[in-house]
Amino acid sequence: MGRMEEWPAWQRWGTWLFGWVLYAGAFWMLFVTANVAVRIAALAGIGAGLLVLTYSSRAVLNERVRKIDRWQLHVTLPAFLAYMLLMLYVWPLAAHIATPWLKAIVAISPALPLAFVAWAMIRYVNRCDEMERRQHLEAAGISVVVVSLGSMVLGFLAAVGLIRVNGALVLLFILPTLCVAYGLACTWSKWRNRAR
């Protein structure tokens, strides 16, 4: 088989596409059913999808998977799966707890694995090479601008009564929006330099 970055382009792109299908399909499965066995299968699918995507997304850019990429995957994958489990089975319990301090602990419990992922991301970026660190810095800047400008536009529209926004929902969407914007900016930056 050889190393993935040496595979023909169609195989690398096919694997990448398969990774996305697996990841998105498993995500969809997770939310359309409450069946525990199906949800466990969906979580396994998400894990497998992320594994395939980590390897193939580097291969489509003609890059090898390095030790730090494997480290990041091994550290963040369990944390991400823990986050999903907490969101599915622990966080909903908060609504039924009367004791305020216990309610608060249960409600913020999903933030713990995310804080771990953030730490792992900082460590990963610090271990990247100098040009990659510049790409991450650009991506972080772009994502901050996108999210803060987007929030401001929403705020302006809400202030004049054109739209109604749910404060809790907006706060919950800040991190995912930042992550998506950061990921897209990173991809764009790496795509520009993909040529040999």
Place this chain on the structure above:
Amino acid sequence: MNNRVRELREKHGWSQGELGERLDVSRQTINAIETGKYDPSLPLAFKIARLFGSRIETIFDPGKQS
């Protein structure tokens, strides 16, 4: 900044990925240095010079200085 990294790499018969592995940087970083899109830091430039057994100024040419 002009440089001879591509020429020296090809002389050694290495791919961009192989040179990247030897310098512990990504293939994209090697490509960006070779195409002049990215100027390496002083430690990386010294590392490149050491790997090719050349002096840094024979590999990197800053061009006209103002």
